[in-house]
Amino acid sequence: MDLAINPFSSGTRLRDMIRAIRACKTAAEERAVVRRECAAIRAAISEGDQDYRHRNMAKLMFIHMLGYPTHFGQMECLKLIAAAGFPEKRIGYLGLMLLLDERQEVLMLVTNSLKQDLNHSNQFIVGLALCALGNICSAEMARDLALEVERLLQNRDPNTKKKAALCSIRIVRKVPDLAENFMSAAASLLKEKHHGVLISAVQLCMELCKASHEALEYLRKNCLEGLVRILRDVSNSSYAPEYDIGGITDPFLHIRVLKLMRILGQGDADCSEYINDILAQVSTKTESNKNAGNAILYECVETIMGIEATSGLRVLAINILGRFLSNRDNNIRYVALNMLMKAIAVDTQAVQRHRATILECVKDADVSIRKRALELVYLLVNDTNVKPLTKELVDYLEVSDQEFKEDLTANICSIVEKFSLDKLWYLDQMFRVLSLAGNYVKDDVWHALIVLMSNASELQGYSVRSLYKALQASGEQESLVRVAVWCIGEYGEMLVNNLSMLDMEEPITVTESDAVDAVEAVLQRYSADVTTRAMCLVSLLKLSSRFPPTSERIKDIVAQNKGNTVLELQQRSIEFSSIIQRHQSIKSSLLERMPVLDEANYLVKRAASIQAAVSSVNSAPAATSGGPLKLPNGVAKPPAAPLADLLDLSSDDAPVTTSAPTTAPNDFLQDLLGIGLTDSSPIGGAPSTSTDILMDLLSIGSSPVQNGTPTSNFSLPAIDENAAYPTITAFQSATLRITFSFKKQPGKPQETTINASFTNLATTTFTDFVFQAAVPKFIQLRLDPASSSTLPASGNGSVTQSLSVTNNQHGQKPLAMRIRMSYKVNGEDRLEQGQISNFPAGL
Secondary structure: OHHHHOOOOOOOOHHHHHHHHHOOOOHHHHHHHHHHHHHHHHHHHHOOOOOOHHHHHHHHHHHHHOOOOOHHHHHHHHHHHHOOOHHHHHHHHHHHHHHOOOOOHHHHHHHHHHHHHHOOOOHHHHHHHHHHHHHHOOHHHHHHHHHHHHHHOOOOOHHHHHHHHHHHHHHHHHOHHHHHHHHHHHHHHOOOOOHHHHHHHHHHHHHHHHHOHHHHHHHHHHOHHHHHHHHHHHHHOOOOOOOEEOOEEOHHHHHHHHHHHHHHHOOOHHHHHHHHHHHHHHHHHOOOOOHHHHHHHHHHHHHHHHOOOOHHHHHHHHHHHHHHHOOOOHHHHHHHHHHHHHHOOOOHHHHHOOHHHHHHHHOOOOHHHHHHHHHHHHHHOOOOOHHHHHHHHHHHHOOOOHHHHHHHHHHHHHHHHHOOOOHHHHHHHHHHHHHHHHHHOOHHHHHHHHHHHHHOHHHHHHHHHHHHHHHHHOOOOHHHHHHHHHHHHHHHHHHHHOOOOOOOOOOOOOOHHHHHHHHHHHHHHOOOOHHHHHHHHHHHHHHHHHOHHHHHHHHHHHHOOOOOOOHHHHHHHHHHHHHHHHOHHHHHHHOOOOOOOOHHHHHHHHHHHHHHHHHHHHHOOOOOOOOOOOOHHHOOOOOOOOHHHHOOOOOOOOOOOOOOOOOOHHHHHHHHHOOOOOOOOOOOOOOOOHHHHHHHHOOOOOOOOOOOOOOOOOOOOOOOOOOOOOOEEEEEOOOEEEEEEEEOOOOOOOEEEEEEEEEEOOOOOEEEEEEEEEOOOOEEEEEOOOOOOOEOHHHOOEEEEEEEEEEOOOOOOOOOEEEEEEEEEOOEEEEEEEEEOOOOOOO
């Protein structure tokens, strides 16, 4: 009657409370119900209600699972555990496992109750204590109760043994030093017949092996025979309904035993030899038409690959994986591909036998299988099979899904570059990839292709003809278009005149007008792509020199971009029109074929760029308050060390100044040394650290190397303040010459005014010219603004700039200077740098 009046009294049944909570339509209603019920339980606890204690605890556990606080009921758990009856203890231990964890101090109060229950005569109460201890055992509890648990491993009851073994696993994990206490008992449990005990014992052995090397050696000596017997018995056993799963007897025990064998056999030839036979038997007898059988076979393969198995056994394992690849289940095929990627490092030849099946997986409908199979194919490629494998992949590229083309293209390009012993084969494969998936080819790949064509003079005619035909058929592939346009501009006469024909080629008829048409069509189609349009303009300019009759037509096409809103295209158009109209005398020499590109140097720079990009991604440095530095290709500049530290070649504290107000000292030094940037000069690379760079570059008495002419070694003759200092050539390269003249003020021998003169030796004007310099710490430097930022071509005029230098160790140390010049040629950034140590004596 009272229950009907007050449904939330302490005597409410658990099911009634659950029904009331589920009937709530809002979270607020649920909270109100829980709040009222918790208040009733608190009242019952404070009154010491004995009759409904276990019911209140059950309700608290449900409330706890809903996420509400129930800490006020923790002591009730201990009271129920201390009760004499099994029902109370069951609820008490269940509450203990749910409401408490090993970090709570109140748990220490239950240790004595656990010890008493572990020694109880009732096996069910012992089981409760073992379950609770296995779930919430702390390191202190493990040390206090380890002896009781060890004793229970020898109990007659199988369920008690099983629970004691599982509890022992928790104890060993918490206190690895106790592993030696359980070694003998664990080995004895492997002689049991009950499968539940065996699984628990095997799991305990695995934990012991992880916890202690001594335990691992002990189990190797004492457990292998028992494990082989268990595996043989369970494999050969007749039908047992209590253990049968899909026609396989206890696959869980199979798998646990195989895992333990793998741990024991890893790195031990004797153990591996002992278990070879049973592994071969299980691998051949287990049926693969059921999922349980496939699980056992997979674990067999894992074990064979993890131990010192014979080559025949490894072949058997890889053949099992080959059968998995033919399975209709996607999960089985995926795990087989994963395992084959590990197996290829052990036995490549055995995996190669399944190459055809793996290639079929590349064409699978499941994207995960496709990607994993593609990674495996990449690992399978070698010098002997590269051509057939590449052909298969390129053939599939033609019909593959759009979302898969990027991965497939990247792998094909990587394979072709890695194994390209035959240049003609390399070109054929790259042309086909560009035709099928040129939109997915990365810039560095087609850049490398251009470098190779530049070096393969005997294949340049074949290349331009192949690319012309590909351009006619696949003009929508961006990378193909760029390479073809470049090739037509460089080797257009070979295209029209069918020069350097190969034996397998057939002549094609292409007129000069056809070549111009092809480039013009690209120019019109790619109206939004600045890079492609710029390359088209360069190509047309070169064709105007190679095909003089087309000059007027080309001039009209180029002139169409004079009003382009993109400054780069507008500037190119104006300059190219001027070359075509006004510079006929120098046009042919100006537009000669590009010199052969340094392939080795390009590959070194490309590898360094990729490595720098990978390092940048891996290190992921935090952005500074000014934001990250923007550099091409995602290459991040390394953090700068302070300028004074980098130039600390003496103990003097002499600052270095510069006339560039927009460049911070740290960035100035990094820019000057080219750290993290691509140097256009063909000489040398930067050392690994900034300090080492400057020590090398500014070391007095060494033989310095720079982009231009190497300077002579330095020596210190006698100083004459009244001497006239000769003008020196401070730097000279193929494109730039710098001369220094010197002037001193009377009475100030440490101060020198240097007048620098810059002369452009190239046939193209330099724009945005900037000169920078760095000196050792004992020297002060000030740069005045340059007379101009434009260097006229072919030496027709010079730019001058004044430098003021103060040598604070005049007469003791000579001047030394590191210089860098940056400028643009036709909008393209160029960089040159060098070291000057041939200053006249007395400076």
